[in-house]
Amino acid sequence: MQAVGNPRQRSELIEKDSHLSIRRQCRLLHIHRSMIYYDLAEETDENLELMKKLDHLYLEDPSAGSRRMSSYLRRQTDTAANRKRVRRLMRVMGIEAIYPRKRTTIPGGPSGIYPYRLKGLHIARPNQVWCADITFIPMRRGYMYLFAIMDWHSRKIIDWELSNTLDLSFCLDCLKRAITHSGIPEIMNTDQGCQFTSGQWISFLKDKKIIISMDGKGRWLDNVAIERFWRSIKYEDIYLKSYETAKDLSGGIKSYIIRYNQHRPHQSLNEATPEEIYSGKMKIAV
Secondary structure (H helix, E strand, O other): OOOOOOHHHHHOOOOOOOOOOHHHHHHHHOOOOHHHHOOOEOOOHHHHHHHHHHHHHHHHOOOOOHHHHHHHHHHHOOOOOOHHHHHHHHHHHOOOOOOOOOOOOOOOOOOOOOOOOOOOOOOOOOOOEEEEEEEEEEEOOEEEEEEEEEEOOOOOEEEEEEEOOOOOHHHHHHHHHHHHHHOOOOEEEEOOOOOOOOHHHHHHHHHOOOEEEEOOOOOHHHHHHHHHHHHHHHHHHHHHHOOOOHHHHHHHHHHHHHHHHHOOOEHHHOOEOHHHHHHOOOOOOO
């Protein structure tokens, strides 16, 4: 049976005093439990401050590993942040230094790694290539993770989802929803994160006859379109507003993406909006 409405609308139907458990209600409504609880992932106040600084530093220098990040932090804060501590926090945040590495996996093999298929490809129409990624979102009293799917040609954010964990389910649920309302892309490009090399993710893409493309290890430029979006939303919204609750964060992200898609002209799109390019109302000059 197909669920009616989007997950955010269906989550409002949950009754916390019902005789049915929250887990059971979520299963019946086809929504992830994180939509209801939105419990913020937590660390000590000191670690949260360090993680916010690490997030800023990572946007400025994605090639920095734990050693360099520790050095940056020692210069910018009175808190002693040794390399081991920084390494753990970076792992919690889901970030790692980006730099070329030796090729130790065979694309398309048992490892779940696939080749990068966008090099030299002329991307000229909507739904030709989608890209997806996850980013860490710092908050006033905790943090969450944001997953987004972007249409490469138009730069439109097709769909997005928040979670308090880095599990696969919120990514896969978002992808299924995006395909339901926007159609099937020809190619899906992601990094080599464990969510995107998992059997469930790969199987779903193959079932839909979607060509799988993955960034080269340490090659952030391979997914540069969505990396630029992370920079924009963080500097223009997340860092400025320092959201306190997950509900406020969700509302803020929704408002920002509506502005980004429908109202904000993009220089790379000849001053058109992503929605205008995606819908075909305007064309990108060649």
